[in-house]
Amino acid sequence: MNVLKNKNFVRAYKIIAILLIFTLALSSVFSVLSFKYGDGIMGIKYLYKQDNDSVDVLVLGSSHAFENVNTGVLYDSYGMAAYVLAGSVQPYWNTYYYLMEALKTQTPKLIVLDAFGSTFNDEYSDNSRIIKNTLGIRDIAIRYKALKVSSPKDKFYDYLLSYRLWHSRYTEFGASDFPQYYKRPFWYYYKGFGVNFTTKSQNKPDPDKITTETPLFPKSEEYYRKIIELCKQENIPLLIVKSPYILNEDSMKKYNMSKKIADEYGVPFINFNSSKYYNSMKLDFSKDFADINHLNYMGNVKYTKALAEEIKKRFDIPDRKGQQEYESWEMHSKDVLGRTENQYLKNENNVGAYFEKLKKERYVITIATISDTDKILGKCKESLEGLGIDTAELRDGRVYVIRGGTVDYSGENSFEKMIRLDNHVLSFEKSDSQPELSLKWDGKEQISEKKGCYVSVYDSFSKELVENIRFEWSGSATVKKPAVEKK
Amino acid sequence: MQFISIGFLVFMAVFVVIYSVVPAKFRRPFLVICNILYYITWAKSVFDLIPIVAITLITWVCALIIKRTPGVRTRKIALIFSIAGCIGSLAYFKYANFLLNTFGSIMGFILPGEYNYKLNIILPLGISFFTFQSLAYVFEVYKKNVAAEHNLITYAAYVTFFPTVMSGPIERPTGLLRQLREDELQRADFAELKSGLLLVLYGGFVKYVVADRLAVFTDTVFNSYMAYGSTELWLSAIGYTLQIYCDFFAYSVMAFGLAKMMGFNIIENFNAPYLAVSIRDFWRRWHISLSTWFRDYVYIPLGGNRCSKLRKNFNLVVTFLVSGIWHGASWTYIVWGFLHGLYQVIGDLTAPFRKNLYKKYSFKTDRFGFKLGQRLVTFILVAVAWIFFRSATVTDAFLYIGRMVTNFNIWNLFNKSIYNLGLDAVQVSILAIALCVVFVLDCIKYRTGRGIDELVLKQNWGFQGIIYIVLFLAIFVFGMYGPAYNAQEFIYFQF
Numbered sequence: 011m012n013v014l015k016n017k018n019f020v021r022a023y024k025i026i027a028i029l030l031i032f033t034l035a036l037s038s039v040f041s042v043l044s045f046k047y048g049d050g051i052m053g054i055k056y057l058y059k060q061d062n063d064s065v066d067v068l069v070l071g072s073s074h075a076f077e078n079v080n081t082g083v084l085y086d087s088y089g090m091a092a093y094v095l096a097g098s099v100q101p102y103w104n105t106y107y108y109l110m111e112a113l114k115t116q117t118p119k120l121i122v123l124d125a126f127g128s129t130f131n132d133e134y135s136d137n138s139r140i141i142k143n144t145l146g147i148r149d150i151a152i153r154y155k156a157l158k159v160s161s162p163k164d165k166f167y168d169y170l171l172s173y174r175l176w177h178s179r180y181t182e183f184g185a186s187d188f189p190q191y192y193k194r195p196f197w198y199y200y201k202g203f204g205v206n207f208t209t210k211s212q213n214k215p216d217p218d219k220i221t222t223e224t225p226l227f228p229k230s231e232e233y234y235r236k237i238i239e240l241c242k243q244e245n246i247p248l249l250i251v252k253s254p255y256i257l258n259e260d261s262m263k264k265y266n267m268s269k270k271i272a273d274e275y276g277v278p279f280i281n282f283n284s285s286k287y288y289n290s291m292k293l294d295f296s297k298d299f300a301d302i303n304h305l306n307y308m309g310n311v312k313y314t315k316a317l318a319e320e321i322k323k324r325f326d327i328p329d330r331k332g333q334q335e336y337e338s339w340e341m342h343s344k345d346v347l348g349r350t351e352n353q354y355l356k357n358e359n360n361v362g363a364y365f366e367k368l369k370k371e372r373y374v375i376t377i378a379t380i381s382d383t384d385k386i387l388g389k390c391k392e393s394l395e396g397l398g399i400d401t402a403e404l405r406d407g408r409v410y411v412i413r414g415g416t417v418d419y420s421g422e423n424s425f426e427k428m429i430r431l432d433n434h435v436l437s438f439e440k441s442d443s444q445p446e447l448s449l450k451w452d453g454k455e456q457i458s459e460k461k462g463c464y465v466s467v468y469d470s471f472s473k474e475l476v477e478n479i480r481f482e483w484s485g486s487a488t489v490k491k492p493a494v495e496k497k
Numbered sequence: 498m499q500f501i502s503i504g505f506l507v508f509m510a511v512f513v514v515i516y517s518v519v520p521a522k523f524r525r526p527f528l529v530i531c532n533i534l535y536y537i538t539w540a541k542s543v544f545d546l547i548p549i550v551a552i553t554l555i556t557w558v559c560a561l562i563i564k565r566t567p568g569v570r571t572r573k574i575a576l577i578f579s580i581a582g583c584i585g586s587l588a589y590f591k592y593a594n595f596l597l598n599t600f601g602s603i604m605g606f607i608l609p610g611e612y613n614y615k616l617n618i619i620l621p622l623g624i625s626f627f628t629f630q631s632l633a634y635v636f637e638v639y640k641k642n643v644a645a646e647h648n649l650i651t652y653a654a655y656v657t658f659f660p661t662v663m664s665g666p667i668e669r670p671t672g673l674l675r676q677l678r679e680d681e682l683q684r685a686d687f688a689e690l691k692s693g694l695l696l697v698l699y700g701g702f703v704k705y706v707v708a709d710r711l712a713v714f715t716d717t718v719f720n721s722y723m724a725y726g727s728t729e730l731w732l733s734a735i736g737y738t739l740q741i742y743c744d745f746f747a748y749s750v751m752a753f754g755l756a757k758m759m760g761f762n763i764i765e766n767f768n769a770p771y772l773a774v775s776i777r778d779f780w781r782r783w784h785i786s787l788s789t790w791f792r793d794y795v796y797i798p799l800g801g802n803r804c805s806k807l808r809k810n811f812n813l814v815v816t817f818l819v820s821g822i823w824h825g826a827s828w829t830y831i832v833w834g835f836l837h838g839l840y841q842v843i844g845d846l847t848a849p850f851r852k853n854l855y856k857k858y859s860f861k862t863d864r865f866g867f868k869l870g871q872r873l874v875t876f877i878l879v880a881v882a883w884i885f886f887r888s889a890t891v892t893d894a895f896l897y898i899g900r901m902v903t904n905f906n907i908w909n910l911f912n913k914s915i916y917n918l919g920l921d922a923v924q925v926s927i928l929a930i931a932l933c934v935v936f937v938l939d940c941i942k943y944r945t946g947r948g949i950d951e952l953v954l955k956q957n958w959g960f961q962g963i964i965y966i967v968l969f970l971a972i973f974v975f976g977m978y979g980p981a982y983n984a985q986e987f988i989y990f991q992f
Contacts, residue, residue, distance in 0.1 A: 021687065024958045024962075027959075027962070028958075028959075028962030028965070028966070031962060031963075031966060032962075032965075032966050032969070035966050035970060036970070036973075039970060039973065039974060043974065165980065168979065168980045171503065173973070173979075174978065174979035174980060175979060175980060177973055177974055177976070177978075177979060178974070178975075178979065180923075180974060180975075181921075181923055181924075
């Protein structure tokens with residue numbers, strides 16, 4: 011007891027208490043303010059969350075890897091447990107250190123490297139790419155080495171002491187800076203892949219005619235070889251690929267050179283930029299691209315399947331489907347495929363087909379009607395009944411909430427009802443003096459019109475709003491009108 | 498090595514630990530070694546140490562001669578020699594190019610042609626401070642107020658004391674040197690360590706959150722003042738007035754805190770100067786170590802106020818002109834010093850008239866409203882003088898002031914255009930909150946004489962801890978540093 015009353019002991023206990031609070035406060039600041047780029051830093055941060063030695067196929071590279079190699083499809087269709095460890099415009103020297111870091115916890119059965127890095131001609135990336143491709147590395151020694159080769163000398167210490175770069179990020183705070191944001195399945199089961207839902211028509215390139223080579227940028231070649239040598243040293247098979255994109259002549263020559271170097275090491279190199287693969291994949295350049303560099307949700311499935319077939323031909327990758335330890339891949343796949351389905355639902359303009367596509371257990375569907383209900387929904391009576399709605403009582407002024415395939419709520423003129431969907435609130439507002447029915451999502455008005463049938467679709471698995479739309483009777487047909495968020 | 502940097506943090510931590518554990522007799526040499534190491538971190542080469550070493554040796558030897566020689570003549574020669582050494586080196590390093598430039602301008606005025614004379618001189622860091630600190634010692638030895646220091650290590654520790662060497666406060670032998678002379682140098686106790694750390698953190702907050710944030714705004718306006726109207730120019734003048742205070746106050750309070758962490762008490766350089774009710778009062782509160790230096794070694798030797806009114810005012814103007822010159826080799830500083838001298842002369846000459854006026858109209862001069870008015874007038878006068886201090890040339894300063902009173906655009910205060918002057922709404926909000934903290938603490942200091950350390954350290958330990966954490970995090974998050982923003986050096990480093 012005397013020890014406890016000792017002045018120095020009490021002082022030490024106070025200092026320790028304050029230091030603990032200080033550490034807690036500082037770590038909270040670090041957690042909130044530090045960089046969280048989805049196209050770089052989060053890829054490696056989530057690799058650390060995977061069970062040790064659980065990744066069978068490790069995909070490396072740039073955005074050409076994380077937007078094109080669909081890990082959901084690889085698991086769902088081929089049972090491959092793949093993880094894309096990539097970063098935006100990632101040069102080979104960053105890929106090399108990412109690989110080195112990954113091999114500390116994972117022993118993949120195959121490494122797939124996207125060769126976009128072969129086209130880089132600069133000694134250093136731009137500031138944001140240096141951040142994205144280095145600051146997620148947890149091992150201080152590896153991060154130090156990665157920064158040494160990535161950063162211009164005069165900025166090295168700014169990157170090394172990264173707080174100097176991010177301490178003032180309070181001006182750009184967003185939901186993604188707080189832990190709650192990462193509880194969504196997209197992040198919870200993240201495997202490094204992100205679907206791009208944009209569609210932009212592209213001109214089909216003609217890479218077959220380019221058969222010559224051009225040397226790689228020396229630093230790129232040095233680290234390209236280092237990656238190959240590291241895989242050899244670790245006895246991990248390597249497959250080098252180039253995913254389809256709208257490439258130019260110089261890039262094609264560099265891929266030819268990359269193939270030549272790969273051949274030196276006996277490493278397979280597949281360039282999917284050829285008529286042969288374009289045709290076998292049935293790649294549609296008017297629909298399958300998000301932009302000049304990336305495949306979209308339709309294109310990545312085609313490419314991923316072609317890639318998986320090539321992998322199957324050459325390597326023996328275990329089928330993990332149904333294995334308890336691979337549940338997170340199962341859920342990831344469900345999330346990716348579900349969100350792709352959501353996109354197809356959004357694309358659907360046929361009313362009947364639309365209601366057919368709504369028949370998914372994961373959807374929470376809210377239907378509110380103000381006018382022309384019988385005409386609008388007349389064409390899809392069976393579909394509505396399929397959703398569980400009693401069409402006999404369907405009339406203007408009703409609200410239905412359908413959860414898990416059954417009607418959870420139905421009421422007449424009950425526009426005051428607020429529907430809670432996880433952390434979101436869907437609400438309607440209509441007063442007698444106002445003819446418009448207002449649909450609000452999290453308090454923000456999405457639709458406010460005098461007539462039609464409002465449909466709000468929420469994906470309860472991905473915890474995302476799919477869309478708020480309105481059908482109206484126009485002329486002699488039902489027309490789907492997208493909601494426009496009003497500020 | 499800035500006081501708020503990882504390098505300095507390590508340096509200080511190592512220093513405090515070693516200083517605490519080494520036997521007392523080794524603390525003085527250890528302190529000198531650390532002083533030199535700190536100075537070297539700012540120096541470009543070892544040769545940059547020559548001026549500070551030379552000044553230390555010259556003044557140390559001269560003081561010993563003054564002490565040991567009974568002859569008045571020799572004592573005076575030694576005194577003159579040390580003054581010549583200090584002022585001469587200051588004149589050479591700081592003013593040679595200014596004088597050559599002025600000479601060239603005069604030549605150009607008399608004879609046709611261009612006369613550009615320039616010497617390649619690098620100004621030794623902290624020269625204005627360590628020369629004045631050394632001179633103060635020689636003067637006091639000469640006046641027999643202080644005994645000459647026999648031990649060179651002790652004296653070198655005084656001249657090169659690392660918390661103050663770069664930017665003051667200008668210590669006196671009766672203060673720091675007396676403490677360094679104690680038989681056994683005391684290390685800081687726990688209370689002093691806590692107090693010192695709190696002051697360093699508060700200084701860091703004032704510098705990195707307030708002063709450097711204000712600098713973004715004032716630099717934007719001052720660097721292209723012709724593009725702005727009266728609203729921006731007034732705001733910027735006020736902004737610079739606050740910036741220079743926060744910048745220099747921050748350095749001084751950090752130096753005070755560091756010295757405290759080492760077990761020393763040094764001069765407090767500021768005492769809520771912008772709450773002064775007159776220019777004279779302002780100078781009792783602003784850069785106290787320098788203003789008392791000039792009072793003791795320039796103003797009083799000139800005759801002080803124990804002479805005719807005319808002579809007294811002449812002495813005042815001369816003292817402030819010298820103060821202006823001390824601040825920098827430029828006409829802008831000379832005009833700034835002259836203005837402050839002029840303010841005081843006018844204040845002195847109009848005092849009877851003002852007194853009669855207050856009496857005639859029954860003004861109660863002890864009321865809040867009256868004091869507030871005095872403070873506002875003083876603040877504006879000081880702010881106008883700072884325009885000369887900040888401007889590149891005297892002409893720029895006059896043009897700036899001209900636009901302040903002619904290009905009216907008061908509506909810009911309300912149309913959010915001020916958010917386009919380098920600081921957006923978020924940054925302005927942070928600045929406003931931080932300035933409020935400084936203002937409130939200055940008001941408390943003015944009223945009670947208590948600084949932040951005295952206020953906080955009498956609270957419960959939990960609350961104290963939270964204040965430390967909040968100050969640290971405020972600097973860490975809201976401080977203006979990093980590649981997105983090049984942190985400003987302390988303004989007074991250039992002097």
